[in-house]
Amino acid sequence: MIQAIDRAAQILLKLQGSRHLGITELASAVGLPPSTVHGIVKSLSQHGLVAKESNGNRYMLGPALLKLSSVYLDSLDVRARSMRWTRELSRRSGLSTRLGVKLFNEVIIAHHDPRPDGSEQMLETGLVIPMHASAMGKVLLAYHPEDLDDLPSSLRSLTGDTITDLGILRTELHDVAEQGFATEHDEAILGESSVAVPVADQSGGVVAAIAVVLPSNEFPPQDSLLNDLRETGRNISRELGSSVWPPISSSGTLLLPPPPQSA
Amino acid sequence: MIQAIDRAAQILLKLQGSRHLGITELASAVGLPPSTVHGIVKSLSQHGLVAKESNGNRYMLGPALLKLSSVYLDSLDVRARSMRWTRELSRRSGLSTRLGVKLFNEVIIAHHDPRPDGSEQMLETGLVIPMHASAMGKVLLAYHPEDLDDLPSSLRSLTGDTITDLGILRTELHDVAEQGFATEHDEAILGESSVAVPVADQSGGVVAAIAVVLPSNEFPPQDSLLNDLRETGRNISRELGSSVWPPISSSGTLLLPPPPQSA
DNA sequence: CATAGCATTCGACAATGCCGAATGGCGTTC
DNA sequence: GAACGCCATTCGGCATTGTCGAATGCTATG
Incomplete structure (x- = not known):
């Protein structure tokens, strides 16, 4: 250092x-x-x-910094591969789609396809969301449980529904790793919910997550949306050279919450 | 250092x-x-x-870097003030509008309003263009002639029409400072031309340039477009606290090409 | 299986950047 | 309008810090 x-x-x-x-x-x-x-x-x-x-x-x-980040985005393989798929997903679903990668304790939005309804929407690329309060973050954590150790000791609450208890988070991540997708319901922004799936690369590791954002009154997402999302994640991962999807998680025991009576 | x-x-x-x-x-x-x-x-x-x-x-x-640049953009006063005006300019003109600031020998696009025709257009924010090959660059140079010294000794040619002679550039910059706007015709990208005006801040100094991009077969721009562009530059500058527009250039002698017989 | 190229680690030396004090510029107050 | 005070900036001596060469370990390749 x-x-x-x-x-x-x-x-x-x-x-x-x-x-x-x-x-x-x-x-x-x-x-x-x-x-x-x-x-x-x-x-x-x-x-x-x-x-x-x-x-x-x-x-x-x-x-x-602007030039550097512009080059960073260009050099992000997963982003280049994602764009055509996420655009299609946005078109089909009528919802906005995000591609997120990990940055320490946060997810940073590396690409964003706006809702295709033609309304003016803000540029989300570069925005960050705490891991524990986003569907993309949950996906990233579920497939990299070792990152749990880096989380701040107290999870910041963004809305009344943000998960602030590490034990509860672990339990949910366990399910995420089993199901292959994560959801978030009003946990970051009131009225907004999202669903996310992992994106794996050649090595089989999860390198990013993609999510669709939906109004909370449409939560939980319909199966058709979930299937489209999964298909998108699978397609991107395949382009990146990943052979299996959903990826295998190293989770198992790592994600189980510590025994409740522990010190 | x-x-x-x-x-x-x-x-x-x-x-x-x-x-x-x-x-x-x-x-x-x-x-x-x-x-x-x-x-x-x-x-x-x-x-x-x-x-x-x-x-x-x-x-x-x-x-x-992505997060840093995102914050950089947010903290750019001129960008925040520009957005509503440039969007309106794009709407009125049917053309794409750019906001550019200086980065060493280049102009970096700090904001971009796409053509409102609904076509898919690439994200230009973060792209850089050499000063001498862009209308925005010419504006920035015309009002900061001291920056001419930092230009590379040989001006890189991007198309057959790029200005590569420093003397010719100086002469054109002199006109730019007098007229209050700059143009560029096929000098960076074939088929693409642009017009730019300065944006001044509270101190009266030129801190950015805005440009509209037009197909080269529509060059030179009509007076109505030029007036709209000027109006936009004036409005942004006024919001930034600049009292006069077009700004006063410190140019005069600085921009005149050296005597032709000089060593 | 051997080898070659590469990333990475380690430790000693001295060059390097750090800090405190002095300077200069600027805005503000009386 | 003058004097004050704040803050950015500069400078130089000291010791901490980063630098570099050599040794190690890893991986991929023939």
């Missing part, structure tokens, strides 16, 4: 949380002397990773 | 150019010993800025 790079990343993260910050604010936020922070910020800004506000003397994230 | 951060940024840049690279490839690309590169890459990957390919042992850009 190289110190300077670690600190630089911390600073980017702080700017991610706070939009615009001065050197002193940043310094106290990361607990370093201002001169040190200044050096790091200056280095980052030489590469366009942070930028100084046009008028004031505060800093924000820089435009180079 | 902190060495480690500089090197880290170089590595991100190399990955930006080459998608997937192994440690040794990266090392020779940046001219450093593999062990050094490995340390940097490892540090970057801890923060999700680079990621290891799921199967092999090559590295690519990481998902954290």
